[in-house]
Amino acid sequence: MSSQPKPRVAVVFGGRSSEHAISCVTAAGVLAALDRDVYDVVPIGITTTGRWVLVEDPARFELTDGALPEVPATGTPVGLPLDVDTKALQRLGGAPGAPALAELGEVDVVLPLLHGPFGEDGTLQGLLELSDTRYVGSGVLASAAGMDKQVMKLLLAGQGLPVGPWTSFRARRWDTDRDGVVAEVEALGYPVFVKPARAGSSIGITRVTSREGLAAAVAEAVSHDPKVVVEAALVGREIECGVLEDLDGGEPLTSLPGEVEVVGGHDFYDFEAKYLDSGNVRLTCPADLPDDVVAAVRRTAVRVFEAMGAEGLARVDLFVDPARGEDGIVVNEINTMPGFTPFSMYPRMWAATGVDYPELVHRLIQLALRRPTGLR
Missing domain, CATH: 3.30.1490.20 (ATP-grasp fold, A domain)
Structure with missing residues (x-):
């Protein structure tokens, strides 16, 4: 057996945004999929007020009976390093008589599973950049631009990609x-x-x-x-496509597209339809599209990914309407940290393409471990 230590992965989730609960559900899926024989895993929750705590029971964050989970403030408070000389987690405070600060071991890579502001928008990515800590996903600029729908549309249109009015x-x-x-x-x-x-x-x-x-x-x-x-409002079929960087440095890979159809109970694919009322939503993977349209969707997804300067992973959402002429594609948005629950579209599309959930998580961590640091 090799004496090489296992890479230590800090899975960070929760956070201050209105998407706190969805981040928790995403983390529950990822933590269950991570192979403990390959990785040393440290679950870190961020409370709704911004407190970072060690989490003892990740299974508590699964979506059960429609109840939305939340990171409790009762765990051991921790902090990440802010300098390049150490990658060690710091315990902040502790039991009476214990040191106020104590190192909890170095972190090789952070898997930031936060959605929305104060996590997905470049803020956490900037914090990690300060200490040259490797992490999964896009950097500061692409994360911030991907979160801001106005800036995103300007960047995409500037690269000649079709966006709606x-x-x-x-x-x-x-x-x-x-x-x-x-x-x-x-x-x-x-x-x-x-x-x-x-x-x-x-x-x-x-x-x-x-x-x-x-x-x-x-x-x-x-x-x-x-x-x-x-x-x-755009007329057309709601199509999504997953993008994943290539481990060998080639052109980004794309999944087979998936389709979202709201079949009842909602005017559009809103929060409740996405997470609490799956019976009124049909997610089809792969989408039933002609081969030439599938190819056009996958090409467009790569163009969007590269136009935004994204890294690691992204989900590109599009509308397809053949009545528009040509390939009928209009780009809706890019999501640089898509929902990653086992029933989310991103992992489902990759499963339909031949990459199952545990393998997808493994590839993302391997991409991050190969990422250069100190070059931003």
Whole structure:
């Protein structure tokens, strides 16, 4: 047996965003899939107030009977290093008489399973960069740009990728130039989707069919983010495609596309439909598409991934409508840390492509372990 120590993986999840619970569910799936014979695993939860704690029972974060899990504040508080000379976790405080600070062993790679602000948006990635700590997924810029729907659309359009009609404004403009904002929104044509610019899991999104519903929709979006994006409703099939960097440095790999269909009970693929009411949603992997459309979707997903400067993994969401001509593809968004529960579309698409859940997690960690540090 080799005496080589196992790579130590800190799985970080929870966090301060409105997607806290979904991050916990994602972590439960990943922690169950990680091979303890290959990796030394350290589960670290971040509470809704930002407290980092060691987690003793990862299974408690599984989605059960529709109850959304939450990281408790009762675990041992820990912190990551902020300098390049040590990769050791620090215990902050402890039992009476114990040292206020104590090293808990070095970390080789961090698997940041946070969704939304304060985790998926470049903030945690920046913290890890300070100490040259390797981590899974995109860097600071791609994470931040992928989280901000306005910036993402500008970057994609600048690379010649097709995006749907949209407009964006901040809460202060809604207060000072409401007529101007309403005119821009109505130029898109109803129905429209009013969204927080920097949120995910369909949180804070409202489908609006007339001017009368606009104020309430903006108020809901602003409760999550002072920047609002309004998108014209797009006709077409909702298609998703997984992207995974190649371990050997070749062109990014793509999964077979999957399709999301809301078959009842919801106006669109909202939070409840995604996580709490699966009976009214049909997820098909692989999607029933002609071969040429599948090829076009996969090519577009790679173009989006590279245009954003993404790393590791991403899920690219598109609309496909042959009536538009050519391949009929319009890019909706990129998700640089997609949902990773066993029933989420990203791992399901890869399973349909021949990469099962444990192997997918293993590949992501191996990609991170090969990542150069100190070169940002």
